[in-house]
Amino acid sequence: xxxxxxxxxxxxxxxxxxxxxxxxxxxxxxxxxxxxxxxxxxxxxxxxxxxxxxxxxxxxxxxxxxxxxxxxxxxxxxxxxxxxxxxxxxxxxxxxxxxxxxxxxxxxxxxxxxxxxxxxxxxxxxxxxxxxxxxxxxxxxxxxxxxxxxxxxxxxxxxxxxxxxxxxxxxxxxxxxxxxxxxxxxxxxxxxxxxxxxxxxxxxxxxxxxxxxxxxxxxxxxxxxxxxxxxxxxxxxxxxxxxxxxxxxxxxxxxxxxxxxxxxxxxxxxxxxxxxxxxxxxxxxxxxxxxxxxxxxxxxxxxxxxxxxxxxxxxxxxxxxxxxxxxxxxxxxxxxxxxxxxxxxxxxxxxxxxxx
Amino acid sequence: xxxxxxxxxxxxxxxxxxxxxxxxxxxxxxxxxxxxxxxxxxxxxxxxxxxxxxxxxxxxxxxxxxxxxxxxxxxxxxxxxxxxxxxxxxxxxxxxxxxxxxxxxxxxxxxxxxxxxxxxxxxxxxxxxxxxxxxxxxxxxxxxxxxxxxxxxxxxxxxxxxxxxxxxxxxxxxxxxxxxxxxxxxxxxxxxxxxxxxxxxxxxxxxxxxxxxxxxxxxxxxxxxxxxxxxxxxxxxxxxxxxxxxxxxxxxxxxxxxxxxxxxxxxxxxxxxxxxxxxxxxxxxxxxxxxxxxxxxxxxxxxxxxxxxxxxxxxxxxxxxxxxxxxxxxxxxxxxxxxxxxxxxxxxxxxxxxxxxxxxxxxxxxxxxxxxxxxxxxxxxxxxxxxxxxxxxxxxxxxxxxxxxxxxxxxxxxxxxxxxxxxxxxxxxxxxxxxxxxxxxxxxxxxxxxxxxxxxxxxxxxxxxxxxxxxxxxxxxxxxxxxxxxxxxxxxxxxxxxxxxxxxxxxxxxxxx
Numbered sequence: 001x002x003x004x005x006x007x008x009x010x011x012x013x014x015x016x017x018x019x020x021x022x023x024x025x026x027x028x029x030x031x032x033x034x035x036x037x038x039x040x041x042x043x044x045x046x047x048x049x050x051x052x053x054x055x056x057x058x059x060x061x062x063x064x065x066x067x068x069x070x071x072x073x074x075x076x077x078x079x080x081x082x083x084x085x086x087x088x089x090x091x092x093x094x095x096x097x098x099x100x101x102x103x104x105x106x107x108x109x110x111x112x113x114x115x116x117x118x119x120x121x122x123x124x125x126x127x128x129x130x131x132x133x134x135x136x137x138x139x140x141x142x143x144x145x146x147x148x149x150x151x152x153x154x155x156x157x158x159x160x161x162x163x164x165x166x167x168x169x170x171x172x173x174x175x176x177x178x179x180x181x182x183x184x185x186x187x188x189x190x191x192x193x194x195x196x197x198x199x200x201x202x203x204x205x206x207x208x209x210x211x212x213x214x215x216x217x218x219x220x221x222x223x224x225x226x227x228x229x230x231x232x233x234x235x236x237x238x239x240x241x242x243x244x245x246x247x248x249x250x251x252x253x254x255x256x257x258x259x260x261x262x263x264x265x266x267x268x269x270x271x272x273x274x275x276x277x278x279x280x281x282x283x284x285x286x287x288x289x290x291x292x293x294x295x296x297x298x299x300x301x302x303x304x305x306x307x308x309x310x311x312x313x314x315x316x317x318x319x320x321x322x323x324x325x326x327x328x329x330x331x332x333x334x335x336x337x338x339x340x341x342x343x344x345x346x347x348x349x350x351x352x353x354x355x356x
Numbered sequence: 357x358x359x360x361x362x363x364x365x366x367x368x369x370x371x372x373x374x375x376x377x378x379x380x381x382x383x384x385x386x387x388x389x390x391x392x393x394x395x396x397x398x399x400x401x402x403x404x405x406x407x408x409x410x411x412x413x414x415x416x417x418x419x420x421x422x423x424x425x426x427x428x429x430x431x432x433x434x435x436x437x438x439x440x441x442x443x444x445x446x447x448x449x450x451x452x453x454x455x456x457x458x459x460x461x462x463x464x465x466x467x468x469x470x471x472x473x474x475x476x477x478x479x480x481x482x483x484x485x486x487x488x489x490x491x492x493x494x495x496x497x498x499x500x501x502x503x504x505x506x507x508x509x510x511x512x513x514x515x516x517x518x519x520x521x522x523x524x525x526x527x528x529x530x531x532x533x534x535x536x537x538x539x540x541x542x543x544x545x546x547x548x549x550x551x552x553x554x555x556x557x558x559x560x561x562x563x564x565x566x567x568x569x570x571x572x573x574x575x576x577x578x579x580x581x582x583x584x585x586x587x588x589x590x591x592x593x594x595x596x597x598x599x600x601x602x603x604x605x606x607x608x609x610x611x612x613x614x615x616x617x618x619x620x621x622x623x624x625x626x627x628x629x630x631x632x633x634x635x636x637x638x639x640x641x642x643x644x645x646x647x648x649x650x651x652x653x654x655x656x657x658x659x660x661x662x663x664x665x666x667x668x669x670x671x672x673x674x675x676x677x678x679x680x681x682x683x684x685x686x687x688x689x690x691x692x693x694x695x696x697x698x699x700x701x702x703x704x705x706x707x708x709x710x711x712x713x714x715x716x717x718x719x720x721x722x723x724x725x726x727x728x729x730x731x732x733x734x735x736x737x738x739x740x741x742x743x744x745x746x747x748x749x750x751x752x753x754x755x756x757x758x759x760x761x762x763x764x765x766x767x768x769x770x771x772x773x774x775x776x777x778x779x780x781x782x783x784x785x786x787x788x789x790x791x792x793x794x795x796x797x798x799x800x801x802x803x804x805x806x807x808x809x810x811x812x813x814x815x816x817x818x819x820x821x822x823x824x825x826x827x828x829x830x831x832x833x834x835x836x837x838x839x840x841x842x843x844x845x846x847x848x849x850x851x852x853x854x855x856x857x858x859x860x861x862x863x864x865x866x867x868x869x
Contacts (some may be wrong), residue, residue, distance in 0.1 A: 208805055
């Protein structure tokens with residue numbers, strides 16, 4: 001039951017805010033969002049990690065807060081969305097067909113001036129800091145959220161070049177910190193400074209809030225859905241300023257209120273963090289939940305029996321980024337082996353092995 | 357109208373929210389600073405310490421950024437309510453008379469709420485104001501709307517023949533929705549030239565009431581006669597419209613049906629005790645001198661928010677040469693969602709579009725529209741190469757979870773023409789999705805958003821059959837021409853905000869994670 005550092009990469013002096021991972025035939029791409037405005041792309045390989053690309057740092061005028069790879073794209077294309085404190089979202093793309101037969105040698109990691117991803121679009125609309133961007137499972141919808149208390153849903157074309165606003169959802173009463181889509185359905189969860197999580201679904205020709213999850217006693221920083229192919233089996237994990245990790249479970253449609261859903265709080269995980277918990281990731285492969293927070297701890301939890309709602313802590317590591325806060329944790333599948341990646345205020349990205 | 361102070365707003369909005377109101381902050385460079393709100397502000401450059409001026413925010417500023425809208429609407433509900441009207445009534449001088457105007461959407465909403473037929477409601481409403489407040493005039497807004505529609509049509513055709521049109525053929529946008537107007541003035545100043553400068557029915561009705569009153573009561577000896585105009589309107593933005601500097605002397609106070617109900621409750625009055633028999637002539641008694649007594653209580657065909665776009669196309673068809681008119685048809689095309697549609701006048705023989713005007717409502721659609729219009733620039737040429745959005749969602753489907761490719765969704769629309777609002781000559785824009793019948797001041801007691809929407813939809817279905825129709829383009833029908841000066845234009849004075857210097861954004865601690 002241990003977590004060990006596989007690789008620590010000091011990328012910049014400014015905070016690492018967000019990570020997102022995408023496997024491609026030629027590389028395992030980890031996108032990194034940071035205060036220094038330059039999005040970095042790392043290639044995570046079992047035999048070493050390479051800095052693949054540094055994107056143009058002049059596109060955003062302020063910190064890049066969130067990055068997300070577009071799912072379901074053409075096999076020869078990778079597309080990345082990035083949300084910034086400058087209130088805009090940038091979309092980048094790269095044709096990777098020419099990289100299929102790549103030189104495996106480690107190159108000089110200094111990629112100054114040479115960026116291979118093209119800027120495809122800049123999306124404006126939010127009034128202030130964009131906190132998170134997230135793609136739907138079919139890659140056709142992009143959700144964005146902001147300190148302006150709203151969640152926007154954008155529709156795009158196959159190329160990912162044109163974006164039309166499909167809905168502006170203004171039901172949170174405070175800053176919206178995070179949005180995440182269900183892995184197989186067009187169901188969106190948003191987490192907010194107003195201590196709630198809201199679930200959104202398409203209804204008629206607009207998007208509606210189908211449930212409000214209340215219970216956390218502080219800002220909800222992040223949430224993640226359990227991987228599931230069954231439309232009736234939906235669970236969501238959330239983390240908060242109140243240092244708790246909660247599991248919410250969908251029960252049924254609420255027949256008395258059209259379109260509304262009934263959810264319950266199924267469990268509160270055993271306490272590990274003593275301060276704000278910033279990030280949660282629910283592994284699609286192993287079903288383990290990972291959390292990270294301001295106390296520098298990375299924790300792993302396992303359900304005693306799938307669906308039971310009883311969880312135990314199976315591993316934890318303190319001071320993952322020294323005394324710095326750990327803003328993000330992600331599960332990454334590196335050529336068949338499941339690892340963890342974290343990003344912290346120290347400007348590092350750490351890759352972790354674990355054994356349970 | 358009472359002004360808001362910053363104190364009130366602090367309760368609802370984080371003081372760190374940067375207002376779009378252009379403030380005159382005279383500062384050189386800011387190092388570290390504690391500003392007037394007591395916050396620690398971090399500037400970009402090194403420099404001297406300097407205190408920022410405290411910002412005073414007024415109502416007319418606050419609707420600008422939609423982040424504030426919800427909060428300020430709540431505040432208005434508390435501070436800007438019927439209280440202002442009641443106070444004005446109790447403090448008024450003997451020679452101040454009262455006129456009340458009410459929009460058709462309010463009449464339908466309130467009649468439904470009170471369980472009355474509209475005709476009974478109108479009389480009961482008029483009787484209430486006469487008995488309780490000694491009202492001199494109680495009117496519907498159709499006369500004002502007729503004038504507004506006429507002027508829209510006139511200005512659009514003048515524009516189309518002007519040099520302006522050659523330089524910039526982007527659609528003109530209606531200015532009848534004050535929320536949209538203020539939003540454009542403050543946050544999209546480059547689109548202000550696209551606003552078609554014609555006042556709304558609310559304001560024109562107010563102006564006409566004053567003109568009639570002055571004509572009949574303000575004589576050389578009786579110059580102190582005054583008229584106080586109360587408007588009963590569907591939303592709170594209408595209050596802001598009445599308080600614009602360019603609206604002075606038209607409408608004194610606007611309340612919504614919600615506030616009317618609250619007012620009655622406060623006064624311990626029952627609306628029903630003012631019911632009169634259907635043969636009662638009260639509406640004639642309270643009709644302004646020289647006004648056709650029935651016309652101002654009617655409505656016209658077109659959207660339930662005024663029908664400006666539709667009436668423009670009707671007028672275009674009527675003014676075609678006979679041969680072409682015979683072969684022309686007005687089609688209504690639906691857009692990618694329920695809040696977009698286009699009225700297209702086509703030549704049925706050639707399929708060619710002769711004229712087009714669209715309706716567009718709701719913030720999400722306004723967002724796309726302003727982005728599109730700003731980008732396409734005056735010459736109609738695109739700043740970026742345009743790609744059509746290929747995957748239009750099915751409008752009917754609510755559970756489409758399969759990964760949709762371009763072909764599967766557009767297949768369902770083969771043979772159906774889709775609204776193209778950005779190619780229209782005119783777009784009737786409403787901030788509320790669905791327009792005035794979805795106004796936030798109307799009486800909709802449903803709880804869930806879904807039920808609320810269904811209720812609004814029902815009102816929409818009943819709207820046109822609930823009133824008598826008039827033709828707003830046919831002035832021969834109105835027996836009120838003597839009170840309407842044909843050359844007089846009712847126009848706003850738009851103020852496009854100066855583009856903000858974005859480098860001076862204030863970054864406040866606590867909002868950077």
